Amino acid sequence: MRYAETDQMGVAYHGNYFAWFEIGRTDLLRSQGVSYKELEAQDVHLPVIAAQARFVRPAHYDDVLEIRTQVTAVSGARVTFAYEVRRGGDFVLATGSTSHAAVDGRGRARRLPELLRRLLA
Amino acid sequence: MRYAETDQMGVAYHGNYFAWFEIGRTDLLRSQGVSYKELEAQDVHLPVIAAQARFVRPAHYDDVLEIRTQVTAVSGARVTFAYEVRRGGDFVLATGSTSHAAVDGRGRARRLPELLRRLLA
Amino acid sequence: MRYAETDQMGVAYHGNYFAWFEIGRTDLLRSQGVSYKELEAQDVHLPVIAAQARFVRPAHYDDVLEIRTQVTAVSGARVTFAYEVRRGGDFVLATGSTSHAAVDGRGRARRLPELLRRLLA
């Protein structure tokens, strides 16, 4: 965890967890052979339409964090990811989820590519 | 909205809304005569224990945003705020809420000061 | 200053000043009748090619900051802004500058629009 991500309580500012969730889902997609960068190049964008988190224990500067991510729902045009942020494998610091709509570059709804839907199912 | 808050979709990165919510509750507290800075000086801290948001319409660079905040629950040691982020008074861009525990500087639970509880009730 | 902008030293993280400088130059442009958003719509982008800052006194949460900005150099394809971040009008917290190249949406050098050059001169 970066110094830039601390706040004056000496812990990670809660807003940063949503950027960490993004790292988690990017890594999950990549582990399935999907590059989010390439998805965007194919005009598939997955903006966040809902996000939530529960903060159980604080994260501190220099903590090594692990983000565990799984897909909890996938439909024609939506996908939901769930996350656990852990320290040292042992302690859950936070849990959360994000829901995403598939849209094109103009923000119009589109279907998730079949391949992506199958990979995530 | 700041250029720093955009992402490559050309809209506000969703993680930034949680910092905007913070501006909303700081302003609400201040309108009730409570300075969050002074609360902290009295060893009352209100870390976020849960946060959620729904993103309805994107915010764009240079948009003038309004954050409407209200207290939706207050108990001995907890308080919950609800938010609406609006543009131009007309369009709701996002809604959300944050729940906070009252703790001292060491992170131990403490009661919300009576005055604060009354103000927020 | 936002809570999100503090770090665990209890002061503003130095990287945030560059986002504040951006607010300063946006406001300066606007005071000259130039909207940076409209500049971009006309395919004029002003990416930062160099930035520097000196940090004299720390900024604290809830400080009301003022950013004073002036143009210190303008040529066919470049412009440099200088900044002072002040608190309460009295104390200089930081000084800095940013240099910008004019480019089009593909990153190719282009001349600053004549009108902009005249306004900034």
Place this chain on the structure above:
Amino acid sequence: MRYAETDQMGVAYHGNYFAWFEIGRTDLLRSQGVSYKELEAQDVHLPVIAAQARFVRPAHYDDVLEIRTQVTAVSGARVTFAYEVRRGGDFVLATGSTSHAAVDGRGRARRLPELLRRLLA
């Protein structure tokens, strides 16, 4: 590079480089057996008193970046680091430097610990 770090030009927002520089110097210190976290626990803080950067090529989402860091000056109470941000080992995206004063928790100047000075020399 994180999606959160992009801006609407589709590249890394320049203010983020200063957080990356911080990662570079933390790693350099660690490679010398010095944990910045432990330094702070010993009441040695190294706030940034000056920072500068030159941005040569843009960084894009999902780029794997390398930060090369070296100490360019160290005296009784100050230390300066220089940085190169590279992509793929080949391309320099940015260079920069940060200067730091050694202070205690109250912000008063103090000498760098002898051991640290020797390690960095």
